[in-house]
Amino acid sequence: MKHTPILLLTLVAASASAAVGGSGLNYDRLGIGYSTDDSRNTVALAGSAQLGDSGFIASGSYGDVSADFKGFSGTEVTYGLAYKFSVGSGDLSIGYSYAQGQYSYIDETTVAAAAGEEKGFGIEYRQAISSNIEFSLGFQRIKTSGIGIGFADTDGDGDLDTVAGGVDSLNNNVINVGVRYNVSQNFDISLNYAFKKDEVGGNKFGLSVGYSF
Numbered sequence: 001m002k003h004t005p006i007l008l009l010t011l012v013a014a015s016a017s018a019a020v021g022g023s024g025l026n027y028d029r030l031g032i033g034y035s036t037d038d039s040r041n042t043v044a045l046a047g048s049a050q051l052g053d054s055g056f057i058a059s060g061s062y063g064d065v066s067a068d069f070k071g072f073s074g075t076e077v078t079y080g081l082a083y084k085f086s087v088g089s090g091d092l093s094i095g096y097s098y099a100q101g102q103y104s105y106i107d108e109t110t111v112a113a114a115a116g117e118e119k120g121f122g123i124e125y126r127q128a129i130s131s132n133i134e135f136s137l138g139f140q141r142i143k144t145s146g147i148g149i150g151f152a153d154t155d156g157d158g159d160l161d162t163v164a165g166g167v168d169s170l171n172n173n174v175i176n177v178g179v180r181y182n183v184s185q186n187f188d189i190s191l192n193y194a195f196k197k198d199e200v201g202g203n204k205f206g207l208s209v210g211y212s213f
Helices: 004-015
Strands: 029-036 041-050 056-069 072-087 090-106 110-128 133-152 162-182 187-195 204-212
Touching: 029 187, 041 072, 056 090, 072 110, 090 133, 110 162
Parallel strands: none
Antiparallel strands: 029 041, 029 204, 041 056, 056 072, 072 090, 090 110, 110 133, 133 162, 162 187, 187 204
């Protein structure tokens, strides 16, 4: 993966041979989506908006995480800010993202809680290849950190007599590939696939429907 930024920039440079000008791509969108990887299934409401004619794009999402995450469930919130400019017939955006999650697990013998966060810098190229179809390709460098604590009844007497906890942190290179089909001027169906380390859930597939305004 260490050569991914070079490959992405090569793609952008090749696209720059087209006429330079505004791409006409819309960044004002609300959507609902489902994503899954080896550790979690998430349903999320997400939105993005271009801030006037500044070139800045703000984004955010709120997701509900199901109990596939080692028995944990909870919520995840993400925020992002990027700056985009035209490159050939598409857009290149560079931005920062922040995500935070809160999770819990309760059964007859165990009570546990965990929290995690991700901070990342990324670059993405987006382009329309027909009147209805767009593609995107991106690279992110993300730092993931988490903390957890649990209480368990290990001797069967009904008391939570064992305490365990841990803190972890790692860096991760993520490659994102996306395809969007614009059903109409306002509605779209989007597919996304992210290549990630197994330690942070493994590769992730996402499907969403959106409304552009």
